[in-house]
């Protein structure tokens with residue numbers, strides 16, 4: 001049974017039993033406690049917690065997931081993968097154990113012809129939480145599983161939570177017995193290799209506070225309802241149903257694996273090391289493709305770092321397989337897109353984009369590998385010189401962090417050189433860095449707040465703060481929650497730094513690239529809070545950060561919120577302009593110019609998009625021209641809500657893969673641009689006034705950044721440049737139009753004059769060569785010239801002069817020494833003829849002697865050498881010392 005069919009069957013089974021089929025949410029988790037979605041239930045978390053009303057009481061989904069804590073295990077075991085899909089059925093306060101258990105049993109055991117998975121009953125075992133008699137009885141009496149195949153297990157195995165504060169509950173797992181050839185008898189308790197877990201049914205009913213480990217956590221209470229969350233790993237199920245031993249050999253991964261073998265000229269199943277690499281490549285390329293498709297870009301922190309690591313590990317393993325050349329990743333990405341395209345049609349639609357990002361990362365990593373080898377050699381030599389047998393942890397870390405050199409490569413190359421690597425030190429530094437990155441990312445969003453405090457705030461504001469700022473700039477609201485230093489308080493006085501939650505607000509929280517509103521919150525009693533930043537740390541929650549300017553604020557007070565209208569208008573202009581420029585680039589460069597990020601600030605915006613190389617200046621000009629031409633037609637800007645499918649059908653640009661929720665907000669600017677967007681905009685395009693693109697640059701592999709000004713800021717910029725040009729024209733005494741030509745002319749004449757000056761100086765220096773040669777002193781049968789050039793003569797000229805004089809004395813044994821002080825410090829050049837060399841007079845040695853006198857060092861070859869020192873006053877002594885040495889030869 002194909003993987004896609006496993007998913008279809010699962011969803012259909014539950015759809016027929018009253019479940020609404022939900023699309024997979026993006027891999028980018030909305031939840032601030034997570035970087036990536038690691039489980040099928042993540043998008044349902046707010047429903048379990050009662051923070052949001054579920055769209056339906058029964059739902060089912062096939063969710064894309066990425067987990068990387070066990071990345072090193074990928075390929076070595078039969079079941080670790082960084083990307084996988086989780087099938088699940090969810091009940092939000094609807095049915096509970098008594099129905100979830102028979103549902104699961106029926107789907108697993110019903111014949112394939114009837115829409116089931118056709119497992120023989122006697123091959124299935126189940127486990128329940130140790131005191132869950134209820135689940136035990138349902139399995140035994142209602143379903144008919146014999147006592148002997150029901151096992152009880154403790155917290156570590158049969159209690160599920162997210163590893164962070166949130167929902168949790170006891171669970172019951174279903175296992176498939178692969179048969180005696182895979183291990184010992186005795187059920188899952190005895191052997192989890194022989195008995196494979198295929199489905200986890202979680203009875204989600206508790207609210208968890210602090211979670212210290214899998215088995216150590218605080219239960220703070222009951223969830224508002226008793227829920228069901230189940231998870232079946234699609235890949236593992238497919239492996240069983242396809243009769244293969246591991247997930248890498250299932251249909252979709254196999255397509256990538258086979259292509260990798262073909263491209264590297266290897267065969268799967270011949271050599272364990274190669275097999276591991278092939279599996280890593282298959283898993284990682286698929287993960288990377290799925291992550292890029294959801295809008296993640298390779299980077300050095302957060303999700304970007306996870307993606308970069310996955311892509312680089314693929315490339316590294318390809319090299320281990322003998323695949324060195326560029327372009328392999330392109331082929332493999334294409335294989336992944338074709339393997340997954342049936343389930344995720346977006347992949348095919350955005351293939352060009354995905355390729356741009358992955359190709360660029362491959363190119364930059366191959367470059368790193370080329371230069372990295374040289375950097376590694378230096379580090380290794382240093383380690384050896386200092387007598388150590390190991391490369392220090394900080395060296396390995398630096399190679400990794402600064403040069404992107406993977407640790408496994410460092411380890412391997414060190415081994416070749418008989419060196420060890422202080423891996424523990426390396427890992428400690430890596431962990432520190434990762435913790436820092438994680439903290440940075442979360443700090444911005446959550447202000448370092450405890451998630452349980454945020455949950456409290458959300459509850460205090462009625463489960464959801466109403467954002468009414470699309471149509472209002474002021475609002476009357478209730479002060480629902482107040483934090484000082486991250487702790488819930490009832491009141492705060494003048495000067496306090498506070499975080500304020502209102503039940504409704506006109507303040508836009510930073511998001512979707514749009515910066516936050518600023519403004520004031522005035523309380524009925526005369527107190528005022530100055531709002532400097534607004535964030536949404538949890539979906540539905542809006543936190544205003546600021547300072548109490550006067551009076552005392554209290555929870556429960558009536559508040560008048562007013563945003564800084566000028567700032568908002570300027571930001572809205574930037575946001576609408578970003579949409580227009582985005583549309584302009586797509587028209588000019590094609591669909592592959594997809595937005596990869598943006599920042600809309602007052603009067604200014606930047607817009608990042610994927611492109612294989614630099615965008616020609618002519619394209620920038622054309623886009624700018626078109627946008628300005630279109631905007632003066634004063635197109636209406638309209639925002640409306642519709643379903644994601646409808647929005648797609650209208651051609652609206654969705655940036656980062658589909659998001660949950662039935663409805664999306666579409667913003668259209670006339671017929672010119674249509675995007676999914678939650679931001680604020682102008683009412684009509686004419687309000688933008690003017691858009692001025694400042695330039696374009698690279699901000700990373702395959703991603704370009706355009707910066708631009710909007711409205712009065714754009715005008716002021718142009719006006720300022722106009723004045724500058726006028727001033728220049730006046731100074732150059734020419735008309736503005738002729739300025740470039742005029743400046744080019746002046747620059748070229750200046751260059752010529754400099755070259756001429758240089759030529760004359762050299763001539764002058766060399767002019768004395770003849771007289772120096774004539775005046776050579778006979779020192780013990782050797783012609784000796786000792787000359788001090790005027791200060792300021794360049795080192796090049798000193799050398800030229802020495803060589804020139806030596807040329808004139810070629811026939812004789814001769815030593816020519818020219819000294820000078822080009823810039824304060826003395827420089828000495830010595831040139832020696834062959835005749836003198838035969839007498840043992842070596843330029844290098846003589847320079848060494850001179851330099852010593854000058855308080856410095858130097859050396860060189862026997863015929864010509866150069867040195868220097870610190871004390872120009874000693875040049876006379878140096879000349880005398882060399883003359884003496886010549887005499888003594």
Ligand code: SER
Pocket residue numbers: 039040041088160200201202229230231232
């Ligand atoms: N949340 C459970 C899991 O991830 C079941 O979906 O295993």
